[in-house]
Each structure stands twice: as structure tokens, then as C-alpha cells.
Amino acid sequence: MTAQELKLLLDKYKQNVLTSDERDRLFNAIQHGGHDDLLHADILESLQGSVPAAGWENEDHAAILEAIFQAEQPDTMTVVNNKRRFYRYAAAAVTAGIILSTSFIYKKKDTQKAPTLAKTQVLAPGANKAMLTLADGTQIPLDSAANGALAQQGNTQISNTNGNLSYQANGGSEVMYNTVTTPHGGQYQLTLADGSKVWLNAASSIRFPTAFTGKERQVSITGEAFFEVTRQSDHPFSVLVKAAEKEMTVKVLGTSFNIMAYADEQMVKTALVDGAVQVEHGNQKNVLKPGLEASLADNTFAIAPADLEQTLAWKDGKFRFRSTNIKTIMRQLSRWYDMDVAYNGDVSDIDLTGVISRREDAGKLLKALEATQRVHFEVNGHNVTVSPATSH
Numbered sequence: 001m002t003a004q005e006l007k008l009l010l011d012k013y014k015q016n017v018l019t020s021d022e023r024d025r026l027f028n029a030i031q032h033g034g035h036d037d038l039l040h041a042d043i044l045e046s047l048q049g050s051v052p053a054a055g056w057e058n059e060d061h062a063a064i065l066e067a068i069f070q071a072e073q074p075d076t077m078t079v080v081n082n083k084r085r086f087y088r089y090a091a092a093a094v095t096a097g098i099i100l101s102t103s104f105i106y107k108k109k110d111t112q113k114a115p116t117l118a119k120t121q122v123l124a125p126g127a128n129k130a131m132l133t134l135a136d137g138t139q140i141p142l143d144s145a146a147n148g149a150l151a152q153q154g155n156t157q158i159s160n161t162n163g164n165l166s167y168q169a170n171g172g173s174e175v176m177y178n179t180v181t182t183p184h185g186g187q188y189q190l191t192l193a194d195g196s197k198v199w200l201n202a203a204s205s206i207r208f209p210t211a212f213t214g215k216e217r218q219v220s221i222t223g224e225a226f227f228e229v230t231r232q233s234d235h236p237f238s239v240l241v242k243a244a245e246k247e248m249t250v251k252v253l254g255t256s257f258n259i260m261a262y263a264d265e266q267m268v269k270t271a272l273v274d275g276a277v278q279v280e281h282g283n284q285k286n287v288l289k290p291g292l293e294a295s296l297a298d299n300t301f302a303i304a305p306a307d308l309e310q311t312l313a314w315k316d317g318k319f320r321f322r323s324t325n326i327k328t329i330m331r332q333l334s335r336w337y338d339m340d341v342a343y344n345g346d347v348s349d350i351d352l353t354g355v356i357s358r359r360e361d362a363g364k365l366l367k368a369l370e371a372t373q374r375v376h377f378e379v380n381g382h383n384v385t386v387s388p389a390t391s392h
Contacts, residue, residue: 251277292304
């Protein structure tokens with residue numbers, strides 16, 4: 001097969017217009033070699049085009065690579081110094097739906113052994129689940145299946161519909177406080193009595209009134225939450241945020257923003273999507289404009305442009321990493337997959353870039369990360385040990 005014919009078949013494959021005969025010819029050509037340079041260039045073009053500074057949505061490239069290589073992927077990968085082995089690594093990465101920057105696929109290629117992920121039980125991804133605690137202490141488990149009216153709190157009706165908790169106030173002045181808490185491996189969405197919407201990430205909680213009757217609307221959170229606040233200029237909305245010893249207040253009128261306030265993270269972050277918010281800590285006050293992020297560390301705010309795609313990836317059902325240290329990555333994975341993480345060796349210089357669906361099981365994700373040849377995982381049940389990939 002000539003290079004021009006192979007290129008034509010690759011282009012038709014990407015457009016999903018291959019006939020069965022053409023598909024067989026393409027696969028045979030790939031398997032028997034002879035066009036490594038062309039294939040190499042095509043894969044590099046796909047991968048490099050998938051990690052721009054903004055927008056990683058060309059996930060058809062991942063599907064193409066997976067479809068071409070899925071029949072050839074070995075359970076155990078061994079480094080071989082030729083181009084064909086590069087395709088194996090690229091394929092292993094996209095099998096899990098992740099696109100890893102090629103700089104990491106090639107990094108230390110000649111000095112690292114390709115790791116093998118231990119056979120283990122599936123670490124399933126999280127799901128819509130939470131616990132609702134009523135004002136009297138009654139607890140009601142929440143999940144996508146628990147539909148219908150759940151309870152009455154004062155004059156407010158509480159209902160659950162397909163993983164979305166909602167509060168419908170019917171007058172009256174009695175105010176009660178409820179709490180929604182997500183476990184590790186859980187997330188949930190709720191609509192407050194004023195119509196504001198809240199998305200809770202894993203290992204998070206929100207405490208809120210069943211009805212907003214005063215001049216101000218106030219809720220408090222731990223963990224991570226995304227807000228779409230209903231505009232009521234005469235009733236300002238504020239969020240009290242607490243993470244270990246760090247506390248701050250976010251005041252808004254009507255806007256959408258994300259707050260990340262996990263106790264095991266070094267900073268509390270507020271990223272503004274649209275509208276305006278004011279972040280407060282002690283005597284410090286800073287007003288954010290859309291696209292900015294306030295980070296609170298050591299009792300001081302740092303204001304900088306926000307990477308909204310990475311910040312909001314969890315809400316969109318994805319993990320996104322951009323030169324992210326492996327410890328930061330593993331903290332996110334531990335909350336979503338309910339895994340315990342330990343480290344063996346120095347991983348401080350292991351920074352990775354990629355995107356993957358949160359619907360994938362952890363085994364596929366870890367195997368894709370291992371394909372960078374920079375990190376190795378040992379999995380025993382829900383315990384995961386992370387170490388640098390061993391050298392020859």
C-alpha cells in the first residue's frame with residue numbers, strides 16, 4: 001500500500017466512512033508496518049492538537065486511536081526502542097478516554113520501564129449520592145432513584161427528582177436548616193428555595209435554610225461546590241467557606257462561581273464564571289471579575305486568571321490536568337473513587353497533563369497515567385501506592 005493510499009484510508013476512518021474492505025486493508029497495513037513515519041506523524045498531530053491552552057474537546061481523536069489499536073493492546077507493556085511501541089502507549093492512554101501530552105509520553109522513554117498495573121478489583125467511579133440531614137437530625141439517603149416528595153420542613157416541601165434535590169417554599173416565616181453531605185465517591189445537585197442551583201462535588205457539604213426570609217441569603221459549605229445564584233439585588237447572597245483553619249466569605253448578587261475548600265488542599269479557591277463576587281478574609285476584601293480566581297493561602301489572597309476548564313471539569317463529568325502534580329491528581333481521584341493513597345519515593349517532580357471522563361473506572365485511568373512512563377501504581381483493594389516509574 002502506498003503512503004497516499006494509507007493517508008486516504010486514515011482520513012476516511014476519521015470521517016467514519018470506511019467500507020469493511022477498506023477497514024481490513026487499513027488494519028492490515030498498520031499491523032504489518034512499513035509506514036511508521038506516516039502513522040507517527042498522524043498520531044502526533046492528533047495528540048498535540050488535543051491539549052491547547054483552552055478547549056480539549058476533540059475527543060474524536062481518542063476514539064480513532066482506540067479503535068485502531070484496541071485489538072493489539074497488551075496487558076503488560078515492555079519498552080522497545082522503536083516507533084511502533086509509541087503507538088502502544090498512545091493507545092493505552094486513549095483506551096481510558098484520556099489524552100496525554102506527547103511530551104510526557106516521550107519523557108524518559110529510554111530510561112524507564114513501562115509499569116504494569118496489578119490485577120485487582122474494579123474501583124468504580126462515583127455516582128449521584130448524598131445524605132440529607134433535616135433540622136431535627138433525621139437523615140435521608142439520596143440517590144438518583146429516590147424520586148418524589150421526601151419531607152416537609154416548616155412550610156417548605158422537599159422533593160427529589162433524578163438526583164436533583166429541590167426546596168419549594170410556600171410562605172410562612174419559620175426557617176429551618178438542612179444539610180446535604182456527599183461522601184467520597186458521591187456528588188449531588190440541589191435547588192435552594194430561592195431558585196439558586198448548587199452542584200456538590202465528592203466529600204463536600206452545604207448547610208442552608210429551607211426558606212430565605214430575611215434581608216440576606218446565606219449558606220455555608222465545605223469541600224467543593226459550584227453555584228448559579230438567582231439574582232435578587234435586595235437580598236444579597238453569601239457563602240461561608242471553611243477548610244481546616246482557613247475561612248472566608250464570598251458575597252454575590254447574581255452570578256455563577258466555583259468554590260474549592262477541601263481541608264487537605266493548601267489553598268481555598270474561588271473562581272468566577274460570570275457576574276461579580278467579593279471574597280473576604282479578616283480585613284481583606286477583593287472583588288473578582290469573570291475569569292479571575294482568588295486563592296487563599298497563609299491568610300493572604302492571590303488574584304490571578306482562572307483556568308475555568310480545569311476548575312469546572314468535575315461539574316462537566318471530567319478530570320482535567322494541566323502540568324498538575326501527581327499528588328494533586330491523586331487527591332482528586334481519592335475523593336471520587338473512595339481510595340486510600342500512599343506514596344513510595346519522591347514524586348514531587350511528576351507533573352502530568354490530560355483529560356478523562358469521571359465515568360471510567362479507576363483501573364483504566366491509572367493504566368493511562370502509567371503509560372507516561374513516569375509513575376507506577378500498586379493497587380490492593382481500595383489502597384493505591386504511588387511511586388516513580390523504576391529505571392533500568
